[in-house]
Amino acid sequence: MNILMSIKPEYAEKILNGDKKFEFRKMLPKNKDVEKVIIYATLPVGMVIGEFEISDFISMSPSKLWQLTKKRAGISKSFFDDYFNNRETAHAIGVGEVRRYMRGKSIEEFLNKNQAPQSFYYVN
Template identity: 45%
Template structure:
């Protein structure tokens, strides 16, 4: 699946300091790879990451399980999940940075997904 991710978080995924990608909704399909779309101002597909595990649980419990390698602070996490009971975390494995970032159109897409899109 292709995920739209803020460039700051993309940088942390690519440099290895962020080992989890957080979402409010779990994708329905079994996926084993995330294709990384860096949002504005980059607006390119810059790499991909293997999914090693999907954690879905109460917001506080997911933080306890992921905090050390979350790549984000607790305040940001709490703001993101404000009012939510469940959190989803994709544990990232091997990350590959593309030498030449790609356009959405290279994947047959005309627009950036709000959250994710299946490829």
């Protein structure tokens, strides 16, 4: 099973370039059998541009998660702190092998709807 995930274009590029090894989330998929994230780069790109294998799901206090991930986070400490403000638990998805698509694809090629996910959608 895979998930299609909305990611800001600048962070999607960092993932595909290998500069960002963790995708931070306030919630993780309930189904831990998810193997791959299909990357939907949000507007202004508005296309599915690649995918990555999930190497790990990590959940812990924000301070501990930052210490573990900061060298390959691909985001600033202030952005991380703002994102997880007042949260007891922070989550990260470890980025494994990445694959950039030769051409961008529409959401309809993966889902039977034309609406980008707020966070993510499950995809078969």
